[in-house]
Amino acid sequence: MELTAADYQLIRLKKQLDGLPQRQKLLDLRAKQAEVQRKAEQVNSLYHECEQAIKQLQDEEASLKAKSAEAQAQIDTAANYKEVTNLTLELESLARRREKVEFEALKLMERLDKAAEVQAQVQQALEKLSRQDEELVSSFQSEGAAIQKETFITEKLREQLTAALPAELLKRYEQARQAKGGAGAAHLEGSHCSGCRVAFTDGQLAKLTQGPEIGECPHCHRLLVVSGEVVR
Ligand SMILES: [Zn+2]
Missing domain, CATH: 1.10.287.1490 (Helix Hairpins)
Structure with a gap:
């Protein structure tokens, strides 16, 4: 972040x-x-x-x-x-x-x-x-x-x-950044993505919170920091 x-x-x-x-x-x-x-x-x-x-x-x-x-x-x-x-x-x-x-x-x-x-x-x-x-x-x-x-x-x-950053994580970040032409990561903000601001459905939310700490926004495909301390 x-x-x-x-x-x-x-x-x-x-x-x-x-x-x-x-x-x-x-x-x-x-x-x-x-x-x-x-x-x-x-x-x-x-x-x-x-x-x-x-x-x-x-x-x-x-x-x-x-x-x-x-x-x-x-x-x-x-x-x-x-x-x-x-x-x-x-x-x-x-x-x-x-x-x-x-x-x-x-x-x-x-x-x-x-x-x-x-x-x-x-x-x-x-x-x-x-x-x-x-x-x-x-x-x-x-x-x-x-x-x-x-x-x-x-x-x-x-x-x-x-x-x-670990090389693999950096690679994912750079790919997302280049695809979005801006920043490559966002975090879970309430029930939406801080990057694209699109709200997640309950199903998507459950899948994200149960998934890895760094997931991926299903809408903008940025890396999505789901848990942990968020630095802004
Ligand atoms: Zn997003």
């Missing part, structure tokens, strides 16, 4: 620890952090794409510039009118393309600036969330410390108690 009391105590302590408000807040905060982190990755890749596209346009711009200079040089040394006309048309076409490339690059630079702004905002948000996380963890740890200390003491007590 002392072991049962220790197991109930461990369940209560775990509930207390899980029930600390910081725990839920921390879970919510971690979800929020993951969300902002995803946003950060998205904006980083957008920034990178813009940078790449700008680089390509700049390369194209350089190549158009070189081609224009070449066409211009050819005009200067052109032999006839037809050649000049063709080269002039080429120059005009190159100039139109350059204008378009410059316009596109400008648009992309605006996007890049916006992405950089969002990057900075996201970074700030992440830093703020990280500070909140640290505060919550520290508050959770200090409030949880008392509960954890008691848990540690109860676990030590549990070790001593299990070490003192």
Whole structure:
């Protein structure tokens, strides 16, 4: 019954620890952090794409510039009118393309600036969330410390108690405990089981009181201490 009391105590302590408000807040905060982190990755890749596209346009711009200079040089040394006309048309076409490339690059630079702004905002948000996380963890740890200390003491007590039990009895206890997901033993309290609170019939009661000192509750199947001094 002392072991049962220790197991109930461990369940209560775990509930207390899980029930600390910081725990839920921390879970919510971690979800929020993951969300902002995803946003950060998205904006980083957008920034990178813009940078790449700008680089390509700049390369194209350089190549158009070189081609224009070449066409211009050819005009200067052109032999006839037809050649000049063709080269002039080429120059005009190159100039139109350059204008378009410059316009596109400008648009992309605006996007890049916006992405950089969002990057900075996201970074700030992440830093703020990280500070909140640290505060919550520290508050959770200090409030949880008392509960954890008691848990540690109860676990030590549990070790001593299990070490003192005969192996066969401990095995029966652990089986019942695992089946019930809580404590493995109860005692006869008046005419009912202290574990499941179900009242026994006269027949069940007679069978229990005439049976071994440690029987089994026919309802919840916990070990049932029928007689002897009950420690609660
Ligand atoms: Zn029972």
